[in-house]
Amino acid sequence: MLPEVGSLWLLRLLRDIQLAQFYRPILEELNVTRPEHFDFVRPEDLDGIGMGRPAQRRLAEALKKHRSGLKSKNWVYKILGGFAPEQKETTPAPNSPLSLPEPEGGLKCLIPDGAVCRGELLGSGCFGVVHRGLWTLPGGQSVPVAVKSLRVGPEGPVGTELGDFLREVSIMMNLEHPHVLRLHGLVLGQPLQMVMELAPLGSLHARLTARAPTPPLPVALLCLFLRQLAGAMAYLEARGLVHRDLATRNLLLASPRTIKVADFGLVRPLGGARGRYVMGGPRPIPYAWCAPESLRQGAFSSASDVWMFGVTLWEMFSGGEEPWAGVPPYLILQWLEQDQARLPRPPLCSRALYALALRCWAPHPADRPSFSYLEELLQEAWPPEGHCVRDVTEPGALRMQTGDPITIIEGSPDSAAWKGQNGRTFKVGSFPASAVTLADAGGSPATRPVHRVSPAQGERHQGSVDGDRGKAKLRDLPPARGQRRNVPLQRMKGGAERAWSHPPGVPGSTEGHWGRRGFCHPEPQGGPALPSE
Template sequence: MLPKAGSLWLLRLLRDIQLAQFYPSILEELNVTRPEHFDFVRPEDLDGIGMGRPAQRRLAEAVKRHRSGNKPKNWVYKILGGFAPEQKETTPPSDSPSFLPEPEGGLKCLIPDGAVSRGELLGSGCFGVVHRGLWTLPSGQTVPVAIKSLRVAPKGPVGTELRDFLREVSVMMNLEHPHLLHLHGLVLGQPLQMVMELAPLGSLHARLTAPAPSPPLPVVLLCLFLQQLAGAMVYLGSRGLVHRDLATRNLLLASPCTIKVADFGLVRPLGGAPGRYVMGGPRPIPYAWCAPESLRQGAFSSASDVWMFGVTLWEMFSGGKEPWAWVPPYLILQRLEKDQARLPRPPLCSRALYALALHCWALDPADRPSFSCLEELIQEAWPPEGHCVRDVMEPGALRMEPGDPITIIEGSASSHSPSSTTWKGQNSRTLKVGSFPASAVTLADLKGSPATCPVHKGSPAWGEQHRGSTDGVRPKAKLRELPPAKSQRRNMPLQRIKGGTECTWSHPPGVPSGTKSHWGRCSFCHPEP
């Protein structure tokens, strides 16, 4: 209904506390047209129009604030204790007092407890559990969603967990990017619940580690995921935020060719020293993914996110293996700094992409590329693609038939004769990986001429100039040095790890992120005709 003349104040007051659905009843059934009229409204009257006691208390506080002349704050702002900015007022729709948005509208909102229903458990984290669910809109339409609920102790939510939960809500409220998970709204019930976009295909890590008969992912698709991730991180850096938990477990598959960055529980603003966030005490962090300055000083920046990007790249091309699983966590920092060791090159990773990863793992944060630079470097390191021109049936060789699309992972010429040159690649039809004669493949950009050597545009100097071990050989360790279980390795308090060093809290400058974006084309989803 349209607001009546002289009652717009009432509609605005109810909207500020997310009770606009009671506007017609309060105006017409209780005959409230002026603030003073609430003096004669009893709790039983509000019960009669379906308003619960918690909502009544919110209404009473809002009326008191209105009559005292204080500007009312948005209810979300009040709940978040100042984390989130106030939302701008919008013009009310003409027919409905309910202002819940459609999911594609982009506006974050409060959602009634009864409008969501939880289904199967999808996962759990430090302070919450995630269920598949349904969100029923005012129109009656149902939308599949993911619902993250605050884990509640017998005596209520723990203060730190509640603060972390609300911080994650406040961060997601202000983010809009095609490769960041979307927040629909917040349910102020028991427990508190975040209603988020559902990524129906699960995490990238689960897909990478799926057992047979699930086929491996195409190399070109992994490259596309890297470019999408870099673009999302450019956006996050432009908002002055550091993610601090980049890993394949936090990349969700919204479609077969689209990933979305999720889990913003460790996201922090880059305040204090320019481009730096420094932890104030021991808190769980993903130890094996962290940059040396994060392990030693508790310092995070866009450059430390770039380090994590390199580890995530390694995960993707190693089939979801755990980084540094062969090294006790408290020895990782020593391996990185003293031994200058790096994760070994995975079988599916080309030399150009591995050189890019090594650049992300530079000890000095200032030597690491920005995410905007990484977008271009990924494009330059994109593996060449071609087509098979003859049957390959030799023992031990990658089987292929004429017309099969082939992605070149690695090439090595054993002599000057093209016929004796062998390459390593992936057959995009069978998704098998192996070696094959270079003469059996024609590169797409050579227009039919036989290929003799794959050309990668990435600079090999990064890998050649890198010092230290990259062989990943497991160090000899005594029984007491064995690493903990995988479930205990990912998030370990920084200062509680055996052999850890004391924090020095130094503040070297971070690396600013750019804003330029380049988007690749997925030949897996959109093959050439």
């Protein structure tokens, strides 16, 4: 038996405990070439190659002794081990099987390199690329997956990119929620690969910005997505994690009515009594989505994620528009803090939902609702559903036919005209209130009040500007240096394909540039500067 280069340690270890017959199965079937790879091996994996539980216990003891002198030298153990949830070290009982890490939400397996076939490129980020793939299970069944591969330089995977990749793996290993993208397993080859659940319909942002003949997403469905998002973020909040990159580009469509939160490259655990994470090095951030405390101090928390939730809500109801498009970053922070300006209310967004967004944008983090409370607020702001009881053909009114499903966006019991969306045509407009019966009204024309928040309660809350004032100020803003006013994002320098941008005052950028995650412009002298991460 000729050992593979670099795996002599494994052969020697197995020979010392009289298990050399398992060298090839462990090397070829489980793809284990380093001691730290055993962190991803389950007892069931060893059962599958014929290793009994007594032999597994011998292997566990041998590995413990072998790795005690290697932990400080191994890049995978140093990085991934340092990010994994803390676990108390225990000595295996005499009759217990091999003790290996097992995520709470379900087993994530170690996948042999040859079991995954990569296909078309789906996307690219700072430290990895994502391909559509096919995972062949041991039984022969093929599963469509997404494969995220670490970019490997000439000297191998080193530096911050490797750390970010393994940090993302360690976080996703322990997540299990119906609206959080699932990690299936890890391929310990060259390059390292994460095998994840495939969201076949792409990102929500791509769907929002799809051109005709693709129909727009109905208001009721957008509200459903908001509820799903709030539930997923409440799950992360309960686990002490901050996402830091919440936006429609990172919400993937697993089905026409199901979204999943993805991209955990910026996720960090919250520490300390204040429950905050503070950046500590030169790293890019999604500037236009960030809360004021994140822009000024580099501080992130569940409350800053709530702020991002409000911006994501705004994206959904504005058709995927860029928040604060055309505004240099230093002006955003000035507007948010000094002028208390807020993004204007999109036409499809009801006053009740916009009031909810304004609560997410409260200046002080402590004044913002938690994600669990946001779930309740969303239920209260849910737009009523009804159906048309007579044809509406009046000039200027929303065209409707008897039986058309109607979502009520704005309306009150003392108003003869309401605003809503026709679920058949997806058109939005005003119509006679008497032409619609609410779903729970028992067949009579709608007469009960429709939930509505007055401007005093909503749009002027916390000193924020209302939609009209917000639009006026946006029109009056000077264009960023070197950019023309009202130029579409994709035509600006470093358009939507640019993934990252550095905050002002942080080395790494010498001129203004834009990207889907945010944007950067040289900071004026004396302006705020972020600490680096």
